[in-house]
Amino acid sequence: MARKILIIDDEDDIREVAALSLESVAGWEVIKASSGAQGLARAAEHQPDAILLDVMMPGMDGPTTFRELRKNQATAGIPVLLLTAKVQGTDQRRFADLGVEAVLFKPFDPMTLSKQIATALGWK
Amino acid sequence: MKTTSQPGPHADAALSQAMDGLWVRFLPELLERVAVLEAAVQAVSKGKLTAKQREAAQSAAHKLAGVLGTFGLTRGTVLARELELTFARESSPRRDAGKKLAEIAAELRAMIESRKSSA
Numbered sequence: 001m002a003r004k005i006l007i008i009d010d011e012d013d014i015r016e017v018a019a020l021s022l023e024s025v026a027g028w029e030v031i032k033a034s035s036g037a038q039g040l041a042r043a044a045e046h047q048p049d050a051i052l053l054d055v056m057m058p059g060m061d062g063p064t065t066f067r068e069l070r071k072n073q074a075t076a077g078i079p080v081l082l083l084t085a086k087v088q089g090t091d092q093r094r095f096a097d098l099g100v101e102a103v104l105f106k107p108f109d110p111m112t113l114s115k116q117i118a119t120a121l122g123w124k
Numbered sequence: 125m126k127t128t129s130q131p132g133p134h135a136d137a138a139l140s141q142a143m144d145g146l147w148v149r150f151l152p153e154l155l156e157r158v159a160v161l162e163a164a165v166q167a168v169s170k171g172k173l174t175a176k177q178r179e180a181a182q183s184a185a186h187k188l189a190g191v192l193g194t195f196g197l198t199r200g201t202v203l204a205r206e207l208e209l210t211f212a213r214e215s216s217p218r219r220d221a222g223k224k225l226a227e228i229a230a231e232l233r234a235m236i237e238s239r240k241s242s243a
Contacts, residue, residue: 013150013191020146024139056186085190107193107201110139 003123004029006046008039008065009054009083017110018052018083026114036060040068043075050121052104055084055095063098070099079121083108147195147239154191157184158233161207165229169222182211188232197239203232 005028009015012034019030031046033039037060043051051069055062062082069075082095085106095103102120104113117123164181167173185208192200207228210217217225 011187011191013146013153014194016146016150017143017191017194020142021139024142085186106190107198110143110194111136 001124002027002029003049004031004046005117006031006033006039006043006048006051006078008033008036008042008051008057008062010034010057011054014054014083014106018108018113021108021110021113022117025111026118028114036062036065036068039065040072040075043069043078044072047074048078050079050081050101050117052081052083052117053100055082055086063095066098066100081117081120143195150191151236154188154236155233157188158229158236160184161188161229161232162226164211165222165225168217168219168225171219173216178211178216182208185211192236195239197235200232200235203228203235207232 003026005022007015007018007022007030009018015032015034019032022028022030031042031048033042036057039051039053042048053062053065057065060068062084066080066082069078069080079101081102081104082098082100083104083106084091084095086092086095092103102117104116104120108116160180161184164173164177167177185204188204189201189208192198192204207225210221210225
């Protein structure tokens with residue numbers, strides 16, 4: 001089933017690789033945002049099936065963006081997966097405790113990213 | 125219809141080719157990050173690393189660690205992560221660590237400059 005995914009990441013290269021991966025491997029529609037603030041607006045406007053959210057961003061970081069998404073009735077129910085290059089256990093536990101659906105790690109395999117997302121969200 | 129479970133060999137080849145295109149597009153940005161690291165390493169060797177330089181180096185290494193493996197450079201991610209952890213510490217790396225850090229930065233640059241097309 002074709003899905004609509006919002007990618008929020010300030011790093012152009014990661015954002016483009018993730019978008020390419022989800023579009024070409026899974027055939028999903030991808031919406032992109034380069035900041036937390038832009039991501040909040042795009043999420044409310046496009047109502048994606050899921051959001052792939054970078055953790056470390058200047059200005060509004062991933063955890064703050066996640067909390068804002070949950071505060072807004074229009075975006076509160078959209079599943080969020082954090083994407084992080086942080087590998088330390090304390091960081092991982094902190095991110096999991098936020099209440100996101102899953103935490104995915106950079107670097108990711110472009111061939112299997114969509115499968116990781118689908119598995120995490122229980123999508124067939 | 126495309127699915128998430130069976131990408132198949134054609135999707136694989138098309139993705140590899142498209143990834144190579146993105147690599148070419150973002151190569152200057154990746155090399156800029158390496159240059160930030162090289163400048164910081166040089167400053168370590170001279171005992172003149174500033175807090176601002178250390179933070180910039182940590183950020184550059186973090187970004188490289190996150191992306192290089194995605195382009196198939198797994199060792200690049202390992203090297204970048206080593207530099208990230210080094211520059212993440214509040215205190216400046218010891219001056220005598222400069223040589224080893226320079227070797228890591230040089231290996232990183234060589235790896236990025238010589239990455240072959242995956243298609």
